[in-house]
Amino acid sequence: MAVVICPGIHDPKLTESFVSQLFGDWRSRCQSGNLLIFPTQDYPAYSGIDIFNYLCSVTQVPSFSPPSSGSFGQHHVKLPIVFICFSAGVVGAIAAAWMWEQAGGQVKALIALDGWGVPLAGNFPIYRISHDHFTYWSSALLGGGTESFYADPPVEHLDLWSSPQTAYGWWLHRTSTGVETASPATAKTVLSDWLTRHHE
Template sequence: MNRIWVMAVVIIAGIHDPKLTESFLCKLFGDLRRRCQSGNLLIFPTQDYPAYSGLDIFNYLCSVAQTPALSPPPRGGFGQNPVKLPIILICFSAGVVGAIAAAWMWQQAGGEVKAFIALDGWGVPLGGNFPIYRMSHDRFTHRTSALLGAGIESFYADPPVEHLNLWSSPQTAKGWWLHRTSTGVETASPATAKTVLSYWLKTHGESGED
């Protein structure tokens, strides 16, 4: 039986040991094997393509996150036009470079970007007609990254954690979640990176660990 997905969560890692990404996904989503088999989790193969290549990521999305659908062509009859799934992008380090370019291309091609979550995308300008969130492994990275687009919410680790540890172990990265309350007041709340990631996913219709 074919799976019917209404949305895809796309993971774009950086240039590092793939085991770190596996750790990140297990911490965030729990039973990763069951999730990949039955859910909507897509992992860009950084072992085969550059993490910073927006075109390669876009082509990957076209191959796995769109499905053919029957629709009437302009002159009558029926033809097949691809339907692009709405996506949530979660990206890290060098993957942020490629992911933001792919997000723009996906949107320009008629797709929807429900959310863009960048972990340690230091030095990468972030902007777009979709919700953007930033996470940083320390306060310096948070402050300097904010100059290039802070996003609607953000998180930074305090005390600082190692760059790769933010990705591999989000449950141990404690820090400050900068967001607005339901009354519109800007606030900083203590949290872990995993807690914040799970909240952002839930906000956009996706759940984290079962």
């Protein structure tokens, strides 16, 4: 299984801060292949086909081919993936997730941070994290996801990505008995819980 990080359009150092907060020694995880960071310095953050082809290249799976030369399903992708995406990267990640499934792969979950205005749907659990209540509320109109979190008090958009441990707010989820609750948490706590839930 691999965690795929799909950043937005910003300084790569913000992504380094994010992954170090979440994974600690993230460079060794990248070397082992279970943490993949989409290189937005080389490709558009919002390009689903570029994310998909990047995943195919690093996992040694044949990349996308036009319908006339075969279907996605013929690639027989095996690697299960959790996507963590931010801002413009949410656009590319949701498209890549659909393509990965069509290619026979498994998407274990997609976690969208500040994917404002991006409709989210799929045959996999989807989680939303927002930097304020308005972004949470308005994004939920386009697919709220399995669970959500929003910062309260609000934090800056880029701070949510670079410093999830400092974003305090409300984790909206269901208990084991099905009761909907809002629990105080940080964005990092919520992210860690969701990753653990999906065996990462």
